[in-house]
Structure formats: structure tokens, C-alpha cells
Amino acid sequence: MNGRNLPPADRKKPKRWGCLLPALAALMLLSSEAVGQDMEPQSQASREQVEKLVGLWKEHFAGADSLQERRTAFRTLMETTPGPTRIQLRQVDADGVDAELMWPARLHHPIGERAILYIHGGGFSSGSMRTHSLLAGSLAKAASSDVLLIDYRLMPEYGYPAQINDALTAYRWLLDNGYDNGNVIVAGDGAGGNIAIEMVLRQMKAAKPLPAAVVALSPITDLAATGDSVASNAESDPLVDKAWLEISRKAYLGNRSPTDPQISPLYADMKGFPPLLLQVGSGEVLLDDTLRLADKARQAGVDVTTEVWPGMPHQWQLFPSLLDDADRANQNIADFAIRHFQDKPKE
Template sequence: MVLVAGALRHGADVLRGRTSAAIAAAMTKGRVAWLATGLAIALLPASARAEAPPPQTAASKQQIEKLVETWRQYYHKADSLRDRRQAFEDLMESTPEPTRVQIRSVDAGGVDAQLIWPARLHHPLGRRAILYVHGGGFYSGSLRTHRAIAGALAKAASADVLLIDYRLAPDNPYPNQIDDTLTAYRWLLDSGYENDNIVLVGESVGGNLAIEATLRQMRVRGPLPAAVVAMSPLTDLAATGASLMANASTDPLIDAAQLDLIRKAYLGTRSPADPMVSPLYGDMTGFPPLLMQVGSGEALLDDTLRLADTARKAGVDVETEIWPGMIHQWQLFPFWIDDARKSNQRIADYAIKHFADKPQP
């Protein structure tokens, strides 16, 4: 199912029966006009219906413009990986810490992590868990940069959130990041969480890692999570999506040069089209339910749409939300952006829907 914010001049009936690849092609040709106004829903399959993302408001647009300005203030001189890593830390250091949560540092099978749960409880729930895998190009990001979104999801989903501090490139290239993600997932299983009460969530490259860790778990026939959520995931390290160029003027964070830095730091000599690093080229048959969110103007828009098409053809229960006017990683800023709070709530609702053990009202 693809949930698209935007206007369809030919009516929603035109979309029924079309593949998401066809939708992606249409969007690439006329994305700005197509997505700028109104609301439309493309249903794949038509029997599955859900609420689409809300249209962008004037206030939301102003909030995003302010965030873009803030990003550029921190990143305008950050050319090297080390400088970009520090810029991300400095930016997120200026953001509020999560409130009304409790935080405990844990060793998740050798992976540094923090367990975060709603403050109204004296101890972690020990039943429902979200494994959060942060973004940051495989070379940046930390417990500090992502505590706010982890705390927001813990409260909204009434779940324990395990936020992991996986090893970073270039000192620790592939496959260390996937190894750490899978180690943390198995630690949750060993700690008493049932697999049908665990949801993997990640944004940007964290979405890539959440998907790739699940695919690896499938290959060894291990217990799979109840669902996976990927926000603006990087699914094609070969960078063949048309939106990479088509949305270059609307995405302040991701471009071809940035992806080249990521590839060199993370992959070394490994092919970027290897399905072990780019899930777009993998076999998704048997994958758990998958939710993906992406902004309409993101360079990685096609990474989401094409993976959704691949997953759907493999029989995966997949939902895709395209949020109008949102930029890469907008979900990290629920304290500044209305649509970040809304999108985080939708992620929490999706997790609750797939948890075997539902929160008490």
C-alpha cells in the first residue's frame, strides 16, 4: 500500500491497479506540481485502506524552513567525515533531552545501548520492545543524537526502546553495523522479549540496517520481528534512483557527493549493488510487515518507492507514506516540527498494531 500526499489531476481511480514503479516514474517527471497540493491515496492492494499523511500546513512549512537553515549553519563547512560527524553531534546537542522517560545504560551482547521506557513505570515493561537503529551515514550518530526520538516512541507506543550505539565507519566498515544490530536484536530475545513483541525501527542508514539485519535473520531461519519500520531508508547504495537528481534542489542533506562519501567509508571495495548492503537488490520473500516513511522532496524518495515495489511483488505486507514537504530525518525533531510528532505517532501506532501483546488503555 502506498499512501501519497499530493493531488491527482486525473483522479484517484487512475492509480488503482498501477504498480508503485509506475507511480514512482510519474512522480519523478512531475513531482513538484504533483505533490504540492491536496491529498490522494494510491492503494496497493486496493482492499487495504489506511489514513494518508496529512497535507503540509503553513506552520509546518515554516518549521521545515527553519530546520533547513539550522542544518546549514552546522554543516556549511563540514566537508570531511570527521567534520560531518561532529556537526551532527553539535546540532543534536542543542536539542532537548527526552522528558517523562527513564533511561538505563545496558550492554546488549557487547553493544553499548540504552534502554528507554515511560517514566510512569518503575521498571522496563519487559514485554514490548522497539529496537531503534540510528541514522548518520554509517559514520555518525550516537545515543545522544537519537535519545529524543527514542523517548518519544517509548511513550507513544508504551514500549521499551533499545537504542543502540553501533560501531561506526570508516574505522569499522561493513559488516560491523549489521552485526551490532543483529546482536542487539538477539539480546532482546535472550532477555525474554518474544519476537512477535519486537519491532525494528531505523531512519536513513538505520532503516537500511534494520532491513538488512532482518534479511540476515531470515537467511539463518531465526525468529523474525513482528514488523520493521524504515524512515527514509537508504536501500540502494549504487545510487541509481532518479530522485537523487530530480530532488537535488529540495534535499539539503543527501546528494551524490554525500552518497559517495558513505560508500567509500562503509563498503570499501564491496559492490554497492550487493544485496547484503543494498536491500533493493535482495529477496524480500517472507519479510515481516514493513512501514516506510519518506518526504516528498527527498533525494532518497525512489529508494523507498522502489523497495516498496520489490517488497510488494515478493508478497510483503508493505505500507509507504510520502509526507509532503518533509526533508530527510525530519522525524528526529518532534520538539520543533508538528509533522515529526505526527509521523512518530504513526510509527508508534504501527508498532502497537503489530505487537502481539497490546498496551492496556
């Protein structure tokens, strides 16, 4: 496995470039800020599809107040969705972390070259390989890549930092099993997005090989829940609210500070972070968790692509069988992965 090639610390730049460096730095920052997606307005068909999905969410989550009840509700909801098609999978033990390795069915064996490590969401307390298998399978086909979908330890049985530890173990398992870090993308949604980002920040701190890029879908980046959208989008978000964020925070962290950079990436130093794709729905309570992280990362020089999808609810990418916009969002994720893989798919 190869790390990023860095120039020797004592190598001096030619003096003739000195006067241009500030201008080049400003241009790079401007270019980074300009990177993003102008999303089309939500169509009437999309609104109707979202309304149907929200109805299903409300039906399954009615009366589910405790962590265990919400875990069950999420599982039963996702059991109503189809599983992935045209993929093959293998159960693997990623150094003690249960996982499924998926790849396109047209191949008789894993690609063994490119991989997406997918970390499911579910508020740190729910979700599984089953709940996210359709999304993971879609990415395997669209990105022509292996996908390692992991079952990390959940709270309340296990609190912080067990979840991040498991994700990091799975990432290092990929590197130890022949995947070059330049051909690995780390992705996650909601709590999984938080875990994905924090896992990579740990690798940075340890000066270990970083993935080619990171994808975070509506990530929880501020467990202190200080974003304006926590209140301003309270009426438009049917899935996440401040009360639930507080319940999750207390169960996950105990007495730890929610503004600890090793817990909430919004407070971390993002300098040197890999290219980052962020997707979020315009009416989500977690909208500002995404937008503020994007701003902070850009200011640190990170290559950030931010997509704000009109009218999309939290975790809409899980439902390509119900939402056309889920298909489109997942294709964007796959395209982003392909652009950043060191070795591109040949077909």
C-alpha cells in the same frame, strides 16, 4: 522465544480450494498495494517550521566536508535539541553493544514485554544514542513499549558489516532477555533503516525468529544511488546529495559491490519479510530508495505501508520540538508498532 508457526511442508491443501488460490493471491497483492497513507498537503505553518530547521542544518553543517566533520556537526546540532522527558533509562551492555533501554516514566521498571530496537541514522559514520534519544523516548511513551537504542560501530573506524553485526547482536540480546520476537519491532532511519532491513534479511536467511514488524525512515536501500530522485530532488534536499552518498559508499564498502543484496536491500529477495512501515519526505534525494523498495516488497507479498510526507526533509522525525509533523509521524510509528505487537498495551 517463539518463531513463526509454519505448516509442515508436506501438508496438502484441500482440492476444493485449488481454483480459488490464484484469485486469493491476486486479492492479497491488490490489498497490499492499496495500503498506504494519503498525506494532507503541507501547511504554511509546517513550511515555516521546516525552513527554520533547514537553517539550523545549514548553520551547523557549513564547511563540514569530511566524515569526522559531519559527525561533529550532527552531534552539535542535536545537542541544541531537548532530551526526552517522562522516561526512564538504563545503560545496558547488549552482548558487547553499548545501548540504552528506555521506558515510560510512569513505570518503575522496564515493561519487559514489548520492545522497539532503534538503530540510529547518520550515514553509517555519525549519530549516537544522544542524537536519537528524543525520538526514542517519544516512541517509548507513545507505543507504551521499552526502546533499546544502540550505539553501533561507525565508519570510517569500522566498515561493513560491523554495523549490521552490532544490530543483529542487539536484536538477539532482546530475545535472550525475555522479549518474544512477536513483541519486538526493529526500526531505523537513513543508514539505520538500511541496517534494520539488512539485519532482518539475515535472520530470514538463517531461518531465525523474525521481529513482528520493521520501520524504516527514509532508508538507504540502494547504495549504487540509481534512483531518479537522486538527480530530480537534488535541489530540494538540503541534507543529502549524490556526492555525499558516493563518499559514504566508498568509506562503508571499500571495493564491495553496492548492488550486493546483503548491502543494498533493494536488490534482495523480500519474500517472507515482516510487515513494513516506510516514511519519507517528498523532496528527499532518497525518495526513490523508499518507493522502489516498497514496490519490490509488495510484489513479494510483504504487507507494506508507505507514507510520503509533503515537504519534509531527511530525518525530520528527530525534531518533534521544532516540527509538528515530526510529532505526527512519530505517532504513526507508535500506532504501527502497537498494531503489530503480539501483546497489546493494556492502557
